Amino acid sequence: MRAPIIAGNWKMNPTTLDEAVALAHAVEAAARVAPSVTAVICPPTIWLADVQRAIGRDGISIGAQTMHFEERGAFTGETSPLMLDGLVQFVILGHSERRLYDGETDERVGRKVASAVAHGLRPIAAVGERAEERRAGETAAVIDRQVRAAVGGLDSLTRTGLVIAYEPVWAIGTGDAASAADAQEVCAQIRQILRAADADAADAIPIQYGGSVTAENAGELFSQPDIDGALVGGASLKPDQFAAILRAAARA
Numbered sequence: 001m002r003a004p005i006i007a008g009n010w011k012m013n014p015t016t017l018d019e020a021v022a023l024a025h026a027v028e029a030a031a032r033v034a035p036s037v038t039a040v041i042c043p044p045t046i047w048l049a050d051v052q053r054a055i056g057r058d059g060i061s062i063g064a065q066t067m068h069f070e071e072r073g074a075f076t077g078e079t080s081p082l083m084l085d086g087l088v089q090f091v092i093l094g095h096s097e098r099r100l101y102d103g104e105t106d107e108r109v110g111r112k113v114a115s116a117v118a119h120g121l122r123p124i125a126a127v128g129e130r131a132e133e134r135r136a137g138e139t140a141a142v143i144d145r146q147v148r149a150a151v152g153g154l155d156s157l158t159r160t161g162l163v164i165a166y167e168p169v170w171a172i173g174t175g176d177a178a179s180a181a182d183a184q185e186v187c188a189q190i191r192q193i194l195r196a197a198d199a200d201a202a203d204a205i206p207i208q209y210g211g212s213v214t215a216e217n218a219g220e221l222f223s224q225p226d227i228d229g230a231l232v233g234g235a236s237l238k239p240d241q242f243a244a245i246l247r248a249a250a251r252a
């Protein structure tokens, strides 16, 4: 009942427009191998309009990597949900790199998720524990706090388009992905928290895993009952690898 969603978070890559458009075209071509899977690319904000023009409206989906919750105002460097309207279908919110480097708090993530939904954008709300939190046995408590905060501004989860991405911080960019069993355990916990918030909607909400997802480990991750796709960093910049991850999702 949950179609997989594979989103590529390009982060601050590539650094030129020509490369961004070329990568979008290559990923779009690669995505044809798995038409049953929703493929999303999340380029840097500055390339969003050009990438959208390049791939057209019927191609793969596009997401932003962040946005502000306010529609307008004195927020230097920020992007309003009104500016993303018509440009993207998805927006990543609360990525751990923004929590770490840009002061993204649980409270702000909750406001952003509510704002995205109010503006018809599908939030990909990212949660995940840091290495020291995992070592201290705090994973479940961190996930509980972050997920509750992320959905706290929504009256209901029904027809919100919400996606949750579980990204353990220690697994991001390290080559050290969570084991499928560990990722499943946390994704099942996330599903329980969503059930407590909205029992009717929880089973329809896609939960992605992110953190060193590769063509090699994707299949086992996607075979888990509560993992409905991936938020992919490094491998999303390599169209062949992204295609292999899409194929793994189509098989699962």
Ligand code: 13P
Pocket (backbone or CB within 6 Å): 009, 095, 167, 171, 172, 173, 174, 175, 210, 211, 212, 213, 231, 232, 233, 234, 235
């Ligand atoms: P990597 O796939 O490079 O580990 O990055 C994961 C990530 O942060 C996606 O948002």
